[in-house]
Amino acid sequence: MARVVLATHNAHKAREFQQILGDAVPGLEIVGYDGPEPVEDGVTFTENALIKARAAAAHTGLPALADDSGICVDAMGGAPGIFSARWAGRHGDAQANLQLLLDQLAELPDGSRAAHFTATLALVTPDGAETVVEGIWPGRIAHEARGEHGHGYDPIFVPDGHDATAAELGPEVKNAESHRSRAFSAIVPALRELVAAAR
Known part of the structure; x- marks a missing residue:
C-alpha cells in the first residue's frame, strides 16, 4: 500500500481523490x-500546485499530491485563472465570482466567449x-447561469460538444470529461509507479 498525502485541509476533496484515484490505482491510499x-x-x-505539494511532502515525509485549478477566458487574457476562487474579492464566494465574470463579459457575442477550465496536479x-x-476542458461562457449540478463556475460554462452548461450535465458526463478527470488520468502512471515501488 502506498500512502500519498493530499495537500489540502478540505476533507471532501480528499475523499473525492481517494474515490477516483483509488479505483484507478489499486494499492493507493490518499x-x-x-x-x-x-x-x-x-x-x-x-x-501554486508545486508550492502546496512541496510543503506537504516536506512536512509529512510522504509523497504529496496537490491541485490548482480555475477558469480561463480567452478574451480576458486567461483571467480569472489562478484568481478564480477569489475573483470578486472574497475567497470562495462562488456566486459573486460567477456574477462578476458574467457582468464583465456581458457585451461579448457568442463567438468571443471561448474559455477553458484548467486543472493542474503536482506530485x-x-x-x-x-x-x-x-487537464484542459475547452468550452465557452454562457450568457446566464443555468443548472443545479456542480459548483463554482459550472453554471456558466458550456463545454465543447454540448449545449448544456457543466451544471446542467449529470455528474457521469462531467466526471468523464472535466479538466479534473483529464488531469487525474494523466497522473495515474506516476501513482502506479509509487505503488509498485512500495511493494
Missing part, C-alpha cells in the same frame, strides 16, 4: 493533510522528484 498551509504566491497553476516525493500534469 490521506488528509493537517500541516501548515503555505502561501500560494505563484503566478501559474503549476507554481512531489520526499526525495525531490516532481511530476506535473494538466
Whole structure:
C-alpha cells in the first residue's frame, strides 16, 4: 500500500481523490493533510500546485499530491485563472465570482466567449522528484447561469460538444470529461509507479 498525502485541509476533496484515484490505482491510499498551509504566491497553476505539494511532502515525509485549478477566458487574457476562487474579492464566494465574470463579459457575442477550465496536479516525493500534469476542458461562457449540478463556475460554462452548461450535465458526463478527470488520468502512471515501488 502506498500512502500519498493530499495537500489540502478540505476533507471532501480528499475523499473525492481517494474515490477516483483509488479505483484507478489499486494499492493507493490518499490521506488528509493537517500541516501548515503555505502561501500560494505563484503566478501559474503549476507554481501554486508545486508550492502546496512541496510543503506537504516536506512536512509529512510522504509523497504529496496537490491541485490548482480555475477558469480561463480567452478574451480576458486567461483571467480569472489562478484568481478564480477569489475573483470578486472574497475567497470562495462562488456566486459573486460567477456574477462578476458574467457582468464583465456581458457585451461579448457568442463567438468571443471561448474559455477553458484548467486543472493542474503536482506530485512531489520526499526525495525531490516532481511530476506535473494538466487537464484542459475547452468550452465557452454562457450568457446566464443555468443548472443545479456542480459548483463554482459550472453554471456558466458550456463545454465543447454540448449545449448544456457543466451544471446542467449529470455528474457521469462531467466526471468523464472535466479538466479534473483529464488531469487525474494523466497522473495515474506516476501513482502506479509509487505503488509498485512500495511493494
